[in-house]
Amino acid sequence: MSQQIPISSTVLTPNTIHAAQMNSIRDLSVFVPNFFIPDYGSAMSSVPYIRGVGSRSSGQSMALYVDHVPYFEKSTFDFDFYDIRQIEILRGPQGTLYGRNALGGIVNMYTLSPFEYQGTRLSATGGSYGLAKIRAAHYDMINEKIGWSVSGYYNHTNGFFTNQYNHRSADDKSSAGGRVRIEWLIRPNLHAQYIFNYDYVDQSAFPYGLYDPSTGKTLQPDYNDENRYSRSIANNSLLLDYLTDKIQLTSSSSYQYFSDDMKMDQDFSPQSYFSLAQRQNQHAFNEEIVIRSKTSGNYQWSFGLTSFIQKLYTDAPVAFKEDGLKNILQPVFDQIAQNPNAPTMIITNDVMDIPGSYNTKTWGGALFHQSTFNHLFVEGLSITAGLRADFERTDLDYFTHTHLDLDMVRGPMRIPISIADTLKGKTSLEFSEILPKIALKYAWNDRQFVYATVSKGYKAGGYNIQMFSDLMQTQLMNQTPSAPEVNVSNVIAYQPEHSVNYEIGYQASFLDNRLRTQLSLFYMDISDMQLTKFVPSGNGRMITNAGEVTSKGAELSLQAYLGKGFGLDINYGYAHASFADYTDSVKIGNAVQEVDYKGKFVPYAPQNTVGVNGNYIHSFHHAFIDHIRADVQYLGTGKIYWDEANSLFQNFYHTLNAKIGIARNNVGLEIWGKNLLNTYYHTFYFESFGNQFFQKGKPFQWGVSLNVSL
Template sequence: MVKFLRHINLLFLFVLTSPIFSHAATDDMSSVPRIKEGPDTLAIGEVTITSIKQGRSLLRQPVSVTTLRQDELERLNVRGIKGASDIVPNFFMPEYGSRMTSSIYVRGIGARIDQPAIGLNVDNVPYLNKDAYDFDMQDIQRIEVLRGPQSTLYGRNTIAGLINVTTLSPLHYQGVRAMAEGGTHDNYRLGLSYYGLLGSRLGMSVSAYGSFRGGYFRNNYDGDKADRERLGSLRWKTAWRPVDNLLVENVASYGHTRQNGYPYFFEDTDEINYNDTCFYKRITFTDGLTVNWSTPYFTLASITGFQYVNDNLTLDQDFLPESYFTLTQKQHDRSVTQDIVLRGTKGGYSWLAGVFGFYKYANMNAPVNFGKDGIDNLILGNVNNMLPAGMALRWDQDNLFLGSEFTMPVKGVAVYHQSSYDWRNFSFALGLRLDYEHTALRYRSHSSSSCTMYRGERPLGSVSVDIDDSDRLSQHFSQLLPKFSVTYNLPHSAIFASVSKGYKAGGFNTQMFSEFLQQRLKQEMMGNMGGGQGGRPQTVAEESSDLVAGLVNYHPEVSWNYEIGGHFSVDHGRVYSSFALFMIDCRDQQLTMFPEGTTTGRIMINAERTRSTGGEFTLGYSPTPRWAFNLAYGYTHAVFRRFSYNGSEYKGNHVPYAPSNTLYLSATYRQPIKSTLLKSIGFTADMCGTGEIYWDEANEYRQPFYAEMGANIRFELPCGSLDIWGKNLTDTRFSTFRYESMSNSFFQRGLPVRGGLTLRLDFMSL
């Protein structure tokens, strides 16, 4: 299928480069710059967006967005989208577990497992697997965070918003960029990039990046750091403009991650102490081809993407020094996407239409291995409590292997359209998307073991337990996703109101299969011990299959977002401000829960109805070229309107994991210096605050509001910069995650005070 899509794009490219279709360039597709440009130095208030499906000026776009440019990202030491969590209002991506977790919450909407609620596009190519969201990148030119449903134009995984990441283009910059960093707690980073022109219209860049984190938290059991990490990446970007009105870009990237992961503290002892190995390994490969052709009448774009994710999560799932059980989850995930976008403008009317298709295929092997403590307490405990006095059932082996294997093909197609019309100072926009998705699950659960019944120390007889269940399940979903907005435009300002529908497809609870298999073992043991009737095992298997079919599915999540907002740029751009007020009615919100008692799995369930209300405000002010001030505040009140589970009523409680407040403040001063060795010195002080956060549906546990202070001193050199930086300088103690499992409470602490030096060298071609 990848080859087929490649052939389509090659044919598409051949047609567009032919003389018949070669037109003069429009304003959107300017020719190759003759003067090389350095990295952007615009601040948070910049309102330009690079997405193919969005207009260039956000002053006329009915959307709440924060744009972070390259200079700001480097000065704040932002390495990826997780770093934007400190700056963007109502955007929360905490650091806990491992890089596989990648949980993001926007305006009370988010996801901890399975499909993300926030879309991610890197150089226009969508990432469909949230396991690959958390990564470091070099030479990020821009990060744009759009808040609120973007499902009409972008479809799946954008019910809460969209993140666009754009990397530096070799057509806009030529030279060598290098980076070296050393920090406390044995933190080191290295990066090297080359950008060059192979011809007047062909540019190519190669970037290499690597980092090592020594870790902040120690496992008392073996003395090793529980969050040590190594990662590396390569990126090869090619940009070609064969004619003035055609741009072709291909970006191939490879990433490798190896981390210990999961520094979870046991609340009873306030320490990390587990006996089995925890680690997360990930290999990713992504390739995206974008072809963008512009004429005086319309613009046509083709975006083809391929992503491969190979990861291995192995962990001591009980996080205790006893041998309960370990989990290994190995996954091979391949996805192919194709998006065709056609847009045009005539007078006051502009339109956009497109078709999108994807295919995603994943194989997962997720065995659970029970040790002696797990067998005795979780498998045999309830069984032995029902036996007569003096009788006991004992496992014949020291461990119990529960195998689970899954194949998960998902495919979908969508058509979408958006029209907008300008009348006087008003702009009206109406969009509609028809989205169809089909998902399937093929599973196999198996285990083979034996146990013996004892009276005292005398064996009475053995029972073999052999289970091998398999089946195929499937679901399909279709949705109409409308959006309507009206914008009132003023010089350099706009006020808008919008109504939009968000959507996230349903799926399957693969993480509950170990629990199903445990229940099957107990049933088989009791059935065989109760007389060994020939028809019993088949009956149990049929009952188990019905149980799986009834519990493994979860439903789609649907929301309606009602929003008013505005963008304002005044005083010749020295002041930029935006605001938004929103209300989100969500039905069947997908929540991850840890069932009560000794259950070992996690389950995705649907909360019947939730509501999020709140607002956002940003302000950027530069009174002089030397001073810059930024403020970003977000407030979300997300509660259950109707939700009950296992006999508990949660109506009126806060939706867990989503913070009620986010706050960012910064002040920057830059002093020019007339010297051949130093161009300027800059000082930045910032503060980011988050909270409160509830950790469970019952709202029994919460993290109060906390704040972290940071500072940066930048020495701007003739060919680069040197930054001395510090984060969480007040050494604030807070939790980034908390949960209960097997009636035990665990939590992860936020990172302590830390600092470092970062040297960046920029040898720009002349």
């Protein structure tokens, strides 16, 4: 936890990460006040919510950096933790400090350097549900100026849920990866660092079960088409760091390649309605240069320049299958045939394919600056002012088409016909924004201070490529001479999201740093919130702008060393995020009505997060073991509303984790458990064709780990 800067932040050390069983970014959830990432879907479903602000389908509300390298797609956020030296979570807009714009906050991860540690680490874990995990890492120095490291992992689980249709696992998962690092102290004040990182995952995915409103229970998954996800990520980065007694100049250059393959039964039922097979391929380049002062005077400053280009190709064919044609499209033609002058139209396709290919090119850049004036007017008073100028452009090149075969029946005549449609074109969006920030801080000693911050946040708009299959279906059914031409760009575009953020806080340490505390109150005024909703046909989802939203709340962190080997870490967050002005068109029966959601809570964002971590360590003298350590975590989350009408919700729920381990010399053995109380809860909700689906939380798990350091 930072004690120097007026920012709500949490810093996690390797001991905390290991003790709390944090294996991926989803495991940070709830340990950090008002930070929540639900565990559902697949490795691509990493949806962070910070202070009631999230981005389930749109761009980043949170920026992720790993060793100074930004990750562009949320689909790449979920990877296995290993080699982690430190994780830093900053809440609130941070665009005046970092290259990637972030409306909700920043997560910085740093991996272990061979300059900090030399040796070999090995770890093996086995547990329930077929868990098998292996990690290995070696760090070494060629000489006093050049160091290198290599590390890797393999992780497998048989999964927790069974598809009732074929009695196979609905969420088995295997992942593997590795990292190579070379560091060179070129001169005493010039440091270079090259890192190559690769991660792979292959899994059964989306274990969603049908919800029965009469019993309030969610059934096991039951679907006939394959639900699967695989992904590869490769990162190359070069960091140059030049340091003098006056300035620090840092250049971070990175290239990220990302490729994935998703197969989804979009009706999640044993019937054949429709399915999606999506493939993505990304090439992303980023350059970030930051220069900051290193003097000890009353004025500190930093300037930054960033530029990026991201090329994302998406191949997303949708297959409208037998039951969908029979039960959804055919009734439309039957309705038309009730007109005495209209012929009877009978669909003869077994499958209506809607192939789609989309090339999205996003590029942009930003200039950002921050200045701090210390001891302004009086001792201990400082002011920080920052400004960011941000520009982003998105170009979309799209092509999709389909056709439908029918028999036109008039009396005894039966004439085969075919109707087809194509959407092909290019469109673009440009966004620019000026984002100011100002903060006041007053420190009456070197251990306590209060602060107040006002800042502006922003998230760019974009395109709903998921809407094209729905758009094609509508186009196909409205092929009449009088049908108006659809403006594709207007239909699929969504607008930027803006926020004005107010925060006051207090940070302090007592008793020779054995007690540290952080308290903050925040208020966010959000306009045009980007909200995900499902299109009326059930063929997919879209992003819409949800008028005005306010989010207000409080955060408390407390870290205490209680003596005699006992430690306690408490984190609590409360966020009241609700619509101040939002109306939407909703289909009720056969009619479309305007519904006012003013005063309703924003869906998917929890109102409370509670994380309590207690630990105890006892050392032995002249005994077979060196020490024994025990860790217990209590995690509480909720209430979570699942829809804009707040008709469904997950009540506040809690889980309990624990670990106990012994160590001798460089060998440690641990026994651990997660969700010891086997709490029943839901992690995700959606609707498809009038059916309601949930994913259930993971049940009780246990395991044994062996750790060796050489």
